[in-house]
Amino acid sequence: MFKMFRGRRLLTTRERKPEYPFYPHHVIRNLMAVLGAIAILSALAGWYPAPLERIANPIELSPPESFSPPMWLLRPAWLLENILPVPGLSTIILAVALVLCLLIPVLDHSEGRRLKERLPVAIPFLLWLVYLFVSTWLIPGRFLLP
Amino acid sequence: MSDDPRKERRKDILHDFLEWIGLVGLIYGPVDRRLSIREALEKALKRPVPYISWWGCFGGIALFLFIVQMVTGILLMFFYVPTDPEAFHSIRYINSTAPFGWLIRSTHHWCGNGMLFALFIHVIRVFVTGAYRKPRDLNWVIGMALFFLVVSFTLTGYILPWSQTAYWTTIYWTDLVGGVPIAGPWIKLFIRGGEHVTGATLTRFYALHVAVLPLLTLVFMAMHFTIVRKLGISEPL
Numbered sequence: 001m002f003k004m005f006r007g008r009r010l011l012t013t014r015e016r017k018p019e020y021p022f023y024p025h026h027v028i029r030n031l032m033a034v035l036g037a038i039a040i041l042s043a044l045a046g047w048y049p050a051p052l053e054r055i056a057n058p059i060e061l062s063p064p065e066s067f068s069p070p071m072w073l074l075r076p077a078w079l080l081e082n083i084l085p086v087p088g089l090s091t092i093i094l095a096v097a098l099v100l101c102l103l104i105p106v107l108d109h110s111e112g113r114r115l116k117e118r119l120p121v122a123i124p125f126l127l128w129l130v131y132l133f134v135s136t137w138l139i140p141g142r143f144l145l146p
Numbered sequence: 147m148s149d150d151p152r153k154e155r156r157k158d159i160l161h162d163f164l165e166w167i168g169l170v171g172l173i174y175g176p177v178d179r180r181l182s183i184r185e186a187l188e189k190a191l192k193r194p195v196p197y198i199s200w201w202g203c204f205g206g207i208a209l210f211l212f213i214v215q216m217v218t219g220i221l222l223m224f225f226y227v228p229t230d231p232e233a234f235h236s237i238r239y240i241n242s243t244a245p246f247g248w249l250i251r252s253t254h255h256w257c258g259n260g261m262l263f264a265l266f267i268h269v270i271r272v273f274v275t276g277a278y279r280k281p282r283d284l285n286w287v288i289g290m291a292l293f294f295l296v297v298s299f300t301l302t303g304y305i306l307p308w309s310q311t312a313y314w315t316t317i318y319w320t321d322l323v324g325g326v327p328i329a330g331p332w333i334k335l336f337i338r339g340g341e342h343v344t345g346a347t348l349t350r351f352y353a354l355h356v357a358v359l360p361l362l363t364l365v366f367m368a369m370h371f372t373i374v375r376k377l378g379i380s381e382p383l
Contacts, residue, residue: 023191026198033203034210037264041211041256049248050255052241055234056313058344063314070311072262073297077322091325102290104273105283113276113383125273 076135097128196381204268208296211261212363215299218254219356226306228352230345233308258300265293277380285373288366295363302355305348316351317343 020026069078080090100107104125110118165171178184225244227236240247269289272278278286305316320343324334339346 019194019196021192022195026195027191029198029200030203030206033200033207037207037211037260041253041260044256045249045252048256049241049252052237052307053309053311055231056308056310058230058313058342063317064310067311067314069315069318072259072300074315074319074322078318081322088325088327091322091330092327094322095326098294102287105278105280105286108279113279115274115276118276122273129270 072136073132076132079135101125101128195379198379199382201267201271202379204264204271208261208264208268209367211257211264212367214257215254215261216360218250218257221250222254223356228306228349230308230348233306233348237307258303262296262300265296269293275380275383281377282373282380285370285377288370288373292363292366292370295359295366299355299359299363302351302359305343305351306355308348313343316347320347 069075077090077094080093081087084090084093104121108118108121110121112118115122165175222240225236225240225247227233237251240251242248244250272286272289301316301319305312320334320338323337324330326333335341337347337350338344339350
């Protein structure tokens, strides 16, 4: 009763959201999304074919001058390694972050589902996402080379 | 709707006959009569589910791209040789000589990136909507395992062209794994197949990329979809 006076909804009194049959509503929507993805990826495959550089040379002892990890998810590690003074710390930070991501349902003790009701979990996760975005897309790896 | 039962019966017979002489009916009809697959499918498709926005489609996109990856991957396997230095030459052959080879390889390349992107958006959507909470907590863990498997696909697939960038990228990330305290050096030795990145690493990654990881992914996907089916799609906020 107290919660109702404060203007909050009780879980039991919450009205059910409308439901739709899986077919055709969701099937058509998913199909359209998949067709969109096909169109984008076909265009990319046609206009920007997968690159093939020169053959690997295991005899060379140091990487080419312009080398930086080109892949997603390796750039964040690359950046951490260049920022942190202790070697190997970046690996530990990444491993801990991955384990924490896995354990989000255990760590989240909040009652509501909305983001503002889950701030202790939401803020670190969103900060992590911002870091991933910035390190992957906004900082070219070659600038980090000594 | 006609009220005449004889007319209805005749219509049904005609419908059954046309279906039976059709190619699909000839092959599939006897199977369906025994297993009632169509009935089960109709029941599943008509099941009511909550409203899903466009953001909810990224899981389906990732699944579709996984199928594309399997098809293009099998086509690439027809020409690819997973040894040093034939790997590079076979990729060059695929790119220049094999019919539509460049297109198949490019599709494999871009769909791999697309799958990772779609999964990334899917994970963010599940987090933002709080769909990972009980009773779907186990599905979050399985989903994250799937995400790591897709990342492993990317990492093991990257070395396969045996190019200079692929070689140094593999050295870089295996060194990163080697930096993990205690178990790191052992894991690094195991995944490289020795102290250094060599042809043995290439063959090992190929085996992981085409056999071990797809099998694991299929098992985890089956678990993921079974739980979604059992618990239903989470309600929107």
